Amino acid sequence: MDLETVRTFAAAADAGQFQEAAAELAVTQQAVSKRIAALERNLGVRLFTRTARGAELTIDGQAFLPHARELLRVAERAVASVRTGSRPLRVDMIASRTAASGLMRRFHRAHPEIELDVVMLFDVETALAAIQSGAIDASFRAVAVPGRPLPEDIESVRVLDEPLQLLTGPAHALAGARSVTVAQLAGHRIWMPGIVPGTEWAAYYDDLVAEFGLTIEATGPNFGSDALLDTIADTPALATFMGEQTRLVWPADHGLRRIPVTDPTPVYPHSLLWHRDNPHPALATLRAHLAATAPSHDAAGTWTPGWVIRSEVRPILDGIER
Amino acid sequence: MDLETVRTFAAAADAGQFQEAAAELAVTQQAVSKRIAALERNLGVRLFTRTARGAELTIDGQAFLPHARELLRVAERAVASVRTGSRPLRVDMIASRTAASGLMRRFHRAHPEIELDVVMLFDVETALAAIQSGAIDASFRAVAVPGRPLPEDIESVRVLDEPLQLLTGPAHALAGARSVTVAQLAGHRIWMPGIVPGTEWAAYYDDLVAEFGLTIEATGPNFGSDALLDTIADTPALATFMGEQTRLVWPADHGLRRIPVTDPTPVYPHSLLWHRDNPHPALATLRAHLAATAPSHDAAGTWTPGWVIRSEVRPILDGIER
DNA sequence: CGTCGGCCACAACCAACGGTTGTGCCCGTA
DNA sequence: TACGGGCACAACCGTTGGTTGTGGCCGACG
Secondary structure: OEHHHHHHHHHHHHHOOHHHHHHHHOOOHHHHHHHHHHHHHHHOOOOEEEEOOEEEEOHHHHHHHHHHHHHHHHHHHHHHOOOOOOOOEEEEEOOOOOHHHHHHHHHHHHOOOOOEEEEOOOOHHHHHHHHHHOOOOEEEEOOOOOOOOOOOOEEEEEEEEEEEEEEEOOOOOOOOOOOEEHHHHOOOEEEOOOOOOOOHHHHHHHHHHHHHOOEEEOOOOOOOHHHHHHHHHHOOOEEEEEEOOOOOOOOHHHOOEEEEEEOOEEEEEEEEEEEOOOOOHHHHHHHHHHHHHOOOOOOOOEEOOOOOOOOOOOOOOOOOOO | OEHHHHHHHHHHHHHOOHHHHHHHHOOOHHHHHHHHHHHHHHHOOOOEEEEOOEEEEOHHHHHHHHHHHHHHHHHHHHHHOOOOOOOOEEEEEOOOOOHHHHHHHHHHHHOOOOOEEEEOOOOHHHHHHHHHHOOOOEEEEOOOOOOOOOOOOEEEEEEEEEEEEEEEOOOOOOOOOOOEEHHHHOOOEEEOOOOOOOOHHHHHHHHHHHHHOOEEEOOOOOOOHHHHHHHHHHOOOEEEEEEOOOOOOOOHHHOOEEEEEEOOEEEEEEEEEEEOOOOOHHHHHHHHHHHHHOOOOOOOOEEOOOOOOOOOOOOOOOOOOO
């Protein structure tokens, strides 16, 4: 199916006749006739009844029309998503189903008129380069990578600290605990097949392992969270970490347990990064939204790697012109 | 833009290489390469970075991908809307922005998994023929036309009585009234440009006029409800009728007034019509939903035309197998 | 370090699609 | 009955989009 054909159908439905639609689309009446005939042949139904003074929709045509319009709207948005100049706000995040994803969902609900696109880049280095090149407008990441300060033209603000929880199956030794301390985790096998070496996520867990002597295995291919949850549910000796705000799509009766971790609570720090000079109007809206809704984070009793920038205490609204 | 190209893009993005996508789509690798190149040329951006062992998405490609998938989903639904056999439930209603529209919105919210299509046929005769031919599955109409019983294979049940209200501009003589009686309306000009002669809606107002001596003008072309509301708001001598549940999309400050009508209250009776033997599973769901949510209508103090079937007192769930 | 293998792009060729012009038929209307 | 508006069919033709054949690039491996 060709979108030009769909556009022709909608134009003919609006005009009530092929002739006028043809003029509107700057083609001949015969071309419109052939396009509609081809569409009808493809769909296997008649869309118009041809009359002496035009063409009016059949019932099938009436049913098809809203879908055709929707198709054109979606196509419009698809093209807009890669239009240079005024494209939708493009935000990178470390993964779906993290706290950043929840933040963006709430932002979208608060501002449904703002078009959004989400991408997931490899690591914070790639994200910084993309921000500097203008390929993306903002990124939710843990800043910064060990030993490197942020570039001068990148700004950042801590927006959310997401506590990590232990996820176990029902037969796991810790399954009954209401909470566990980090010290209790030593000796237990923790499996995180999603970790890609070289990313700041890997660096985070490397630090966690080094500081508390945990056993984290990143071995094996990552078959997706379904397979991970499947294995965790069935394997008493395995557990995994998961963000507190991660939403699981999982039948409740599989008996998976989410157990808070304490002493200290490892938290994953999400910061918003953006280019100092990015003029996208929706970026200011996003920053204002995050400033208005972000809870004040309480660092007491929590742990983050030493390389996480701790000095982000300036008000989030700095530099937002109002 | 061609949907086959979009499908190719999605397949290549999934596979991570053109070769495999080509095999999946049963074309050559060169065809995929040319399609992607054409898409990139049309959009003006690069979607893939070609590597030695495949092709991976650029950031633009990542942003475009969800839109591409959405496009394919919508196209799928569009085709399904006219598929013979198992197509979405197709419901006819007298007009949008009536109570029937609200009923269907609530039904959709209660059963979002059920695909729906709405059409608006000319009159109840056309609707009955469409029900009998299977072109539509159900219809919200006032039954029946004067002097004719419903066909034997059509079933119906009254689902909602919608009271009519008077809509006036702020300068209208009745604008300040909290309610008006039908008798008070005599002598006032009531304008209803949307009425099409020959429909059961026209029959309804004809009866209303005949019984209470009102003045209803259906003259002039119907330029849509925007133009109607515009005129009503600015013309002190004009008013119009409007369903109680009609939602107006209108700036609040134009001072339009909705005034209940009493002694008696004209109500427009919406019945659901369907074919006795229609096997569409969603039809049973719709009937059950309407039975569960429909308020018991109270005929006291209301008016309907004499030809409206008053005997629809059987339980709405009659004949629904559970 | 050279070779091999996998993958993509370019070129040449060809069928098929989609456009145009010309024309005929139908139907409501004067 | 003649006219006019509107759609469909036929013939023609350029462009698009497919195929096969081939070459270049790059990572892997001996």
